[in-house]
Amino acid sequence: MTDENGWLRLLAEKPGHSQWYVDRFRRMARDGADLAGEARLVDAMVPRGARILDAGCGTGRVGGALAGMGHDVTGVDLDPRLVEAAREDHPGCRWLVGDLSDLDLPEKDFDAVVCAGNVMAFAAPDSRVTILGRMRAHLGDGGRAAIGFGAGRGYPFGDFRADAETAGLAPDLLLSTWDLRPFTDSSEFLVALLRPA
Numbered sequence: 001m002t003d004e005n006g007w008l009r010l011l012a013e014k015p016g017h018s019q020w021y022v023d024r025f026r027r028m029a030r031d032g033a034d035l036a037g038e039a040r041l042v043d044a045m046v047p048r049g050a051r052i053l054d055a056g057c058g059t060g061r062v063g064g065a066l067a068g069m070g071h072d073v074t075g076v077d078l079d080p081r082l083v084e085a086a087r088e089d090h091p092g093c094r095w096l097v098g099d100l101s102d103l104d105l106p107e108k109d110f111d112a113v114v115c116a117g118n119v120m121a122f123a124a125p126d127s128r129v130t131i132l133g134r135m136r137a138h139l140g141d142g143g144r145a146a147i148g149f150g151a152g153r154g155y156p157f158g159d160f161r162a163d164a165e166t167a168g169l170a171p172d173l174l175l176s177t178w179d180l181r182p183f184t185d186s187s188e189f190l191v192a193l194l195r196p197a
Contacts, residue, residue, distance in 0.1 A: 006122035006154075007079065018081035025059050026089070037178040038116040039065035042146050045193070046071070050111035053138055055100055055131075056119030060086025060093065066114075067092045074110075076103060100134060101127040109140030116146075116178075120160065121153035128155070132167035136196055145169060148178060148191040157190045169194040 011017055029035060039062050042052065050071045054063035057075030059082050067073045073093040077083050078100070086095040100123070113135045123131055135145050147164075149155065161171065172195050176187035183190060 003124040003126045005078070005124045005127070010122075011079070018079050022059055022081065022085040025061055026085075029061070035061045036065040038062045038114060038146070038148065039069065041178050041180070041191070042066060042112055042114045043069050043071070045144060045146065046111045051107065051109065051140075053105075053110045053113045053135075054093075055103070055113050055115040055135055056117060056122075057086055057095065058082045058117055058119075060090040060095060062114055062116050063093050063095075064090030074105065074107070076100065076105075100131045103131075103134040103138065105138060108138050109143075110138050111140060111143050113139060113143070113145040114147075116148050118149040118153060120147060121149045121155045125155075128160075129163045129166050132164050132169055136168050139196055143196070144172060145194045146191065147194065148189065151188045151190070157187075160190065160192070164192065164194055165197070168197050170197040 043066060048070055052066050052071050052073050054073055054075035057063050057077045060075055063073040063075040067090060075086055075093055075095045076098045078098065080097050083095045083097045120128060171192055173193040174183035175181060175191040176183045176189055178191055
């Protein structure tokens with residue numbers, strides 16, 4: 001028996017959660033909240049017109065911002081309602097419904113993979129190495145992954161780093177925020193910039 005995906009468990013407990021999530025980010029965007037911090041970091045990592053995979057894209061806020069910066073974005077998420085919202089709000093991208101542990105796109109040459117929004121902490125524990133390996137398999141030469149999630153979500157940062165190593169990803173830089181603050185032992189968030197080992 002496999003461990004359960006935390007997002008799917010949450011949806012089983014709260015069937016309206018996906019719509020609440022969509023409404024929350026749409027409201028934040030209308031109110032002028034800065035929702036593009038992750039996108040700015042990834043934009044700085046890649047050349048103009050880069051091919052970017054938004055893994056666990058949710059409502060498309062990160063991938064949509066990257067597309068607005070001129071990048072070619074493909075987003076994948078397992079929640080059909082979130083993907084529907086991404087298609088509605090950011091029509092210039094390719095948004096797909098899919099499980100990251102089964103990710104097998106024809107393209108294996110992305111300049112970057114971004115995985116924001118605690119996606120890795122929601123992933124079923126027994127799928128995490130597989131997901132990280134699928135991300136690695138989709139990176140082209142010189143490509144890097146930017147993965148971020150918070151502490152206290154059932155996925156200790158040390159376990160993540162060990163899983164990334166098992167999946168063939170090595171750290172280039174560890175940060176405690178998407179706005180480039182250094183990672184320390186007391187950090188409450190991790191942003192890992194990883195490259196194929």
